[in-house]
Amino acid sequence: MDLPPGCNLAHDKKNQVCNGLKQSHRAWFDRVTKSIKNFRYTQSNSNHTLFLKRDGGKITALIVYVDNMVVTGNDTREQQKLQKYLSHEFEMKDLGALKYFLRIEVARSKTSIFLSQMKYLMDLLTEIGMLGCKPTDIPIEMNQKLCEDIDRLPTNKEQYQHLVGRLIYLAHTRPDIAYVVSVVSQFMHLPSVSHRNAVDRILRYLKSTPEKGLMFSKHGNHEVVGFTDADWADSITDKHSTSCYFTFIGGNLVTWRSKK
Incomplete structure (x- = not known):
């Protein structure tokens, strides 16, 4: 990586950090995509941030936005396996049932979901x-x-x-x-x-x-x-x-x- 114009390490403090790599987001998403595909998930062709896994009549869906993930589906065991795998691959925190995501509020009952x-x-x-x-x-x-x-x-x-x-x-x-x-x-x-x-x-x-x-x-x-x-x-x-x-x-x- 190249230093930004005007930056001189000879005179600047040693503990400074140069941030803002143009390809950092792409590199991070490539890393996440590779990891999820290794767990036998298929990347959607219509939305590249969506990953799906089907097992018989059950389906598990995972969608990624930068470093936030939402997992849903009707296969509880698969969701638990996925969470365990991702926790091993990345430093993660489980926030529980979805309530707020990208400024969209989520409320649920036994029969419905409201956004x-x-x-x-x-x-x-x-x-x-x-x-x-x-x-x-x-x-x-x-x-x-x-x-x-x-x-x-x-x-x-x-x-x-x-x-x-x-x-x-x-x-x-x-x-x-x-x-x-x-x-x-x-x-x-x-x-x-x-x-x-x-x-x-x-x-x-x-x-x-x-x-x-x-x-x-x-x-x-x-x-x-x-x-x-x-x-x-x-x-x-x-x-x-x-x-x-x-x-x-x-x-x-x-x-x-x-x-x-």
């Missing part, structure tokens, strides 16, 4: 000074059509991009804002005051519904049901259409998308 981001939302509202804002019932005005307001008053671009980015992450457990977030995301390169007002309205809507999230329950079936819709050349800017879909498995919403 929400209430704390993440309230922290966001506090951060931008909108905790006391007036709530609204819908995330966007009826029949409102946003466009590129080149001749209108611009707004703080960096702050706009920051807020939309936070809303995109909130949409992981809030499919009710998927459409409107996809709309405001189209103007991140040149946002105007009207676009920022639309973002503020989403936040006011979220203030009125902070407890909403995703519920996964046992309904006794694995039926796949899908819904799709699209407008027709509804964009004022380029006359493109917006399409969307929702997919349910066993009565539980598992995928959704809204895209121009």
Whole structure:
């Protein structure tokens, strides 16, 4: 590794450490991947951070995010073996049943699991000074059509991009804002005051519904049901259409998308 510009070991203190290797994250993930594969787990082709192991009718799933891991499945014995193996390979700590992961809260009962981001939302509202804002019932005005307001008053671009980015992450457990977030995301390169007002309205809507999230329950079936819709050349800017879909498995919403 090369020393950063301006660093001279002859004059600097000996106990200094040079950090920030560009390939360190990749090297760490390669190490983890190799170890998990050695334990006969298969890496998913659609999500490389997901590893699966099937044994008859049972399945164990492990997902990795940097140095955090979540293990789930219906094979308790395999989960215990995996935990013992990983504890031997790495320095680990078992945090018990999943309650909070990547700012997503997890609550469970005997028949269901509920995912929400209430704390993440309230922290966001506090951060931008909108905790006391007036709530609204819908995330966007009826029949409102946003466009590129080149001749209108611009707004703080960096702050706009920051807020939309936070809303995109909130949409992981809030499919009710998927459409409107996809709309405001189209103007991140040149946002105007009207676009920022639309973002503020989403936040006011979220203030009125902070407890909403995703519920996964046992309904006794694995039926796949899908819904799709699209407008027709509804964009004022380029006359493109917006399409969307929702997919349910066993009565539980598992995928959704809204895209121009």
